[in-house]
Amino acid sequence: MNAVKQKISQLFAKDHKRPDISLSLFKYIGPGLLVTVGFIDPGNWATNIAAGSDFGYGLLWVITLSTIMLILLQHNVAHLGIVTGDCLAEAATRHLHKKISVPVLITALLACASTALAELLGGAIALNMLFHIPVKAGSLIVFAAVTAMLFSNSYKKIEKIIIGFVSVIGLSFLYELTMVKIDWGAAAAGWVTPVFPENSAFIIMSVLGAVVMPHNLFLHSEVIQSRQFNLEDKAVLEKQLKYEFTDTLFSMIVGWAINSAMILLAAATFFQQHIPVDELSQAHTLLTPLIGNASAVIFAVALLFAGFSSSITAGMTGGSILAGMFGEPYSISDRHTRIGVLGTLIAAMAAILFISDPFNGLLISQMLLSIQLPITIFLQLYLTSSRKVMGEYKNTPLHNAMLWAVGIAVTGLNIYLLIDTLL
Numbered sequence: 001m002n003a004v005k006q007k008i009s010q011l012f013a014k015d016h017k018r019p020d021i022s023l024s025l026f027k028y029i030g031p032g033l034l035v036t037v038g039f040i041d042p043g044n045w046a047t048n049i050a051a052g053s054d055f056g057y058g059l060l061w062v063i064t065l066s067t068i069m070l071i072l073l074q075h076n077v078a079h080l081g082i083v084t085g086d087c088l089a090e091a092a093t094r095h096l097h098k099k100i101s102v103p104v105l106i107t108a109l110l111a112c113a114s115t116a117l118a119e120l121l122g123g124a125i126a127l128n129m130l131f132h133i134p135v136k137a138g139s140l141i142v143f144a145a146v147t148a149m150l151f152s153n154s155y156k157k158i159e160k161i162i163i164g165f166v167s168v169i170g171l172s173f174l175y176e177l178t179m180v181k182i183d184w185g186a187a188a189a190g191w192v193t194p195v196f197p198e199n200s201a202f203i204i205m206s207v208l209g210a211v212v213m214p215h216n217l218f219l220h221s222e223v224i225q226s227r228q229f230n231l232e233d234k235a236v237l238e239k240q241l242k243y244e245f246t247d248t249l250f251s252m253i254v255g256w257a258i259n260s261a262m263i264l265l266a267a268a269t270f271f272q273q274h275i276p277v278d279e280l281s282q283a284h285t286l287l288t289p290l291i292g293n294a295s296a297v298i299f300a301v302a303l304l305f306a307g308f309s310s311s312i313t314a315g316m317t318g319g320s321i322l323a324g325m326f327g328e329p330y331s332i333s334d335r336h337t338r339i340g341v342l343g344t345l346i347a348a349m350a351a352i353l354f355i356s357d358p359f360n361g362l363l364i365s366q367m368l369l370s371i372q373l374p375i376t377i378f379l380q381l382y383l384t385s386s387r388k389v390m391g392e393y394k395n396t397p398l399h400n401a402m403l404w405a406v407g408i409a410v411t412g413l414n415i416y417l418l419i420d421t422l423l
Helices: 002-012 031-039 042-055 060-084 088-095 098-131 135-152 155-178 184-192 201-211 214-227 234-271 280-291 293-325 335-354 358-384 387-393 397-422
Strands: none
Touching: 031 060, 031 155, 031 214, 031 234, 031 293, 042 098, 042 201, 042 234, 042 280, 042 293, 060 088, 060 184, 060 201, 060 214, 060 234, 060 358, 060 387, 060 397, 088 098, 088 214, 088 293, 088 358, 088 387, 098 135, 098 214, 098 280, 098 293, 098 335, 098 358, 135 155, 135 293, 135 335, 155 214, 155 234, 155 293, 184 234, 201 358, 201 397, 214 293, 214 358, 234 280, 280 293, 293 335, 358 387, 358 397
């Protein structure tokens, strides 16, 4: 136990003797933004562009609903990390029998590899848009760059890189929106008014399913510990819990805005021209005649940053889960973390290289995520509902009711998508 806590201190350079003033709100912003890239990844791009091109502003409410669900889950799992000092994988290893924890965490590792496959492909598609590099070659380039960043940078540098990437993506879409005419009245109604246009069920569930991803829950419980100071002081601990919610809320709102911008852009361009779009490369090609070459280039650049950043977080999560299986925190200098990071990225890269159609691989990867997601959600609920694990900070009955509602809804959604895909 002491060795584990010592490694956490070495990893995040924490100083438990620091004064309370070090917990300023501004310094606390960051962990949530690493999680945000998971729901502005290339998979989200595809579903959002399809939603906007097919149904205009009508499905913006799905982004609002899915973001609320995500805030509940991410806030809850971050509390686990703060209160216990363990990430989700470490907590599962510590509090569950090995016959349960090991299979559960192995499925989580498979989900990380599946996620990384989609992220590497997204970056490769962007390179193809910008430089006409073949997708498999582009995937190798993204793989090499992401691996180099993960192995040559500390967590603090990675966090700054991700914040920079998210900023570029957000500013890119802000610029794109200045180039089109948005019906803001229709958009405002779309954000808060649930409607179910004909043939929209699959898109609605795809958008919802693309937001809540299992690797983000594992990642948030790990990276939130980069802001821990003086865990023995209850007043400081409670301040951490308060600041965590602010960080999570701010970061999820950033993600909500970027996802919304994708739908707004598609609604103002493709929907207005009655052009259905279901592939990112198609969207890039069509933006040029509609609003100019600059918009297509900016779209591709933003996608490239999304692919890079989400690949980084997928690799980090793989490292965190494998290290957690051995009761250790994430540290790129640790053997188990390195194996987890490399294993996640190599498995994803191998799938891209050795399957005949990479995009069929993308479909399979989403199926694996659908199967694993409910497992992670109910693992999290079990741990955060336990007084043995969380002490006085265990979930309240109201929190449990809301989280169970989310878990059941997501489970139903993913079962439906899985059945629909298989049929």
